[in-house]
Structures are given as C-alpha cells and as structure tokens.
Amino acid sequence: xxxxxxxxxxxxxxAIVGLIVLAVLVVLLSAFALLRDDTPDNxxxxxxxxxxxxxxxxxxxxxxxxxxxxxxxARADQRFIIATTDALWRATAGSCGTVEPLVQRSIDSGKTxxxxxxxxxxxxxxxxxxxxxxxxxxxxxxxGADCTPTGLRSFTAGKYWEPNSKSLDPARYLALDDxxxxxxxxxxFAAPCPDARGLRAAGSVITVLCDGDAYVRSxxxxxxxxxPGAVALxxxxxxxxxxxxxVTGCDGVAIALFSGSDGTGTSIGCASRASTTGPxxxxxxxxxxxxWSGDAVTRVAR
Numbered sequence: 513x514x515x516x517x518x519x520x521x522x523x524x525x526x527a528i529v530g531l532i533v534l535a536v537l538v539v540l541l542s543a544f545a546l547l548r549d550d551t552p553d554n555x556x557x558x559x560x561x562x563x564x565x566x567x568x569x570x571x572x573x574x575x576x577x578x579x580x581x582x583x584x585x586a587r588a589d590q591r592f593i594i595a596t597t598d599a600l601w602r603a604t605a606g607s608c609g610t611v612e613p614l615v616q617r618s619i620d621s622g623k624t625x626x627x628x629x630x631x632x633x634x635x636x637x638x639x640x641x642x643x644x645x646x647x648x649x650x651x652x653x654x655x656g657a658d659c660t661p662t663g664l665r666s667f668t669a670g671k672y673w674e675p676n677s678k679s680l681d682p683a684r685y686l687a688l689d690d691x692x693x694x695x696x697x698x699x700x701f702a703a704p705c706p707d708a709r710g711l712r713a714a715g716s717v718i719t720v721l722c723d724g725d726a727y728v729r730s731x732x733x734x735x736x737x738x739x740p741g742a743v744a745l746x747x748x749x750x751x752x753x754x755x756x757x758x759v760t761g762c763d764g765v766a767i768a769l770f771s772g773s774d775g776t777g778t779s780i781g782c783a784s785r786a787s788t789t790g791p792x793x794x795x796x797x798x799x800x801x802x803x804w805s806g807d808a809v810t811r812v813a814r
Contacts, residue, residue: 584709584723587691591744591793592641593804594649599669600795601641601649602804608636608659608688615641615651617670622802622809628670635664639685642714650679654688661688661695684713686720694718704734710793714747721745726754728773735773743788744803746796753780753796755803757788765792767801767812783810 585591588607593600599619606613613635616625629635630653637654639661644650650665655675663679666672687693692706703711705722712719718729726742727734739754743765746753752770754777759766765786768777783803786792795802803810 584707584721585791587709589791590709591791591804592638592651593793593795593802593809594641594643595795595797595800595802596643596649597646599647600802600809601643601670602793602809603638603641603651605639606635606637608654609657612636613638613653615670618809621811622804626670628666630664630673633664633673633675637688639688640683640711640713642683644679650676652680652683652685659688684711684718686711694720701732704736710745712745712747715750717747717750717752719745719747719752726752728752728770730773737770737773738776739768739770744792744794746794746801748796748798751796753794753801755783755792755794755801764788764810765803765805767794767803769814780814781812783812786810 588605588611590605591602593602599617600622601617603615604613613629614627615629615638617628618625634656635653636656636659639652639654641649641651644665644667648665648667649670650663653662653664654660655662661680663676663681663683664673665676665679666674682697684694684696686703686708687695687700691708692703694701694703694711703720703722704727708720708722710721720727721742724741724743726737726739726745728737737752737754739756741756741758742754743757744755750771754768754770756766756768762782762784764782764784765788766782767780769780770777780801785808786803786805788805790806792803792805794804798814800814801812803812
C-alpha cells in the first residue's frame, strides 16, 4: 500500500512539473511575439510609426490636369485678322507657287466679306497683316514667281495696293521659307522653336506660338507665358492677348490678357461658338477681341 501511494504522488508531481513548464513556455512565446510585433517593420498599434485611433483609408492622389494638345495648322493655312475703326481685314497665308493667299475686308463685323486680294500684283504668300492709321492696312507679301518679300499698303479699302518700303523695312515676320527664323530690321533672329506659327509684332512687343505654347520676346530672351493650349495671339497696346483651347468653363476659345511676360493672364471672356479644330486668328483692340475660327468671326467684348 505504501509503494502504491508513493507511485501516485510521483505521477502527480510530474504532472504538476509538466504544467509549470508548459505555462512558462506559453509566457515566453507570448513575450517573443510581442517583441516581434513591436519592431519598426511591423509597428504595434499606437507605437512609433503605428496608427493612432481609428484607422482611415488613404485618400486617392488627384489625377493631374492634362495639358491641352494643339496641332499647329499648316503654314499655308495660317490666318491673320485686324480691326480698324470701321472694318475688319483678314488674310490666309497661302504658300508661294502652291496655294494662293486670300485677302478680304468686312464692314459688318464679319458677317460678309469682300475679296480684295491684289492678284494684279502677283501676290503669292502673306507673311503679316497690320493696321495702317485709322482706316488703312499694310502687309508683307511675297510677290511674283521668285516670291520677293514686298511691303504693300492700301488707303482705299483694299481696292488698290501699292508697294511701299515703309511697310517692309520696319516689319517683323516669320521668314517665308524658314519658320525658325524671324525677319527683323537690322539683324534677323531665331524663333523659340524650329516650326513657329502666328507671330504678331507691334512696337516693342513680339510674340509667337510654338506647339500650343505662347512666347514673348524681351530684349534677346524668349519667355513662355502661362497659357497652355494657346491657338492664336494678338497685341493690344503693350498687352498680349492669347486665345486658348481646353480652358475649364469655356467650350470654345478662351481669351486672356497678359501684361508683359510675368504672371498669369486675366480672363477676358469666352468665344463659346468658336472651333479649335482648325486654324484660329484673333484681332485685339481696347474694346473687344475678334476670334476668327472656321467660317465665322466672334466678338468677345472686354
């Protein structure tokens, strides 16, 4: 009987020892797990680098606003439009020997147009069109089979055009055979891109388009204006007027005014019916901007 009692006590002792060992192992494993969960790679809730309070879903990164893509029109399709006191004048560039230019005048704000192209002068291409005084106009055009750059002017509503060196000598325009070069009194200079379009110049202001970007020249430096999607340029006094496509809130052509090359433009208005799928030209004045797109001319008051 005594041996039986000893054996029973021994078995109970080993069972107790086993339970104690098991408990110690559980405690050690739990502590090890806690230590692993608190490492920098797997921070514990509330610890350094870990979330505090209720977890939140990260907000999505806003998609960048796409920059409008502008496809420059062919040089022969380039347009010019100006406003004088009682009329609008416009022209298409044409191309020497291949595409005839067209020059027109309107006295009803662009509803109807009269063809005033000086074919009798052998006009082959138009490089610039500018107001002359209150009622006249002047342009630089290529004349004859050799496409000689010539200054032409008219004081007779476009009925007669006369060659005049005073219309050519001070002019700034893209070279007839090289869209990377700007012809200027004294020394010619490079455009800000190899295929420039839409150059406009008045007084000391020179501005030009390059693949949907508008540039203004100050001294010997070109500066890009904050005007993405630029499709046409105009000059009003010393201010630059830019027509833009893809502007939020304007389904057609938006008009902005820039004073020099610094800062952002001030919105003038929107030509909502104007199309940007083809060449666009604008005539800027102190009272309005005329937008020529497609077959229509739209007036945007300032």
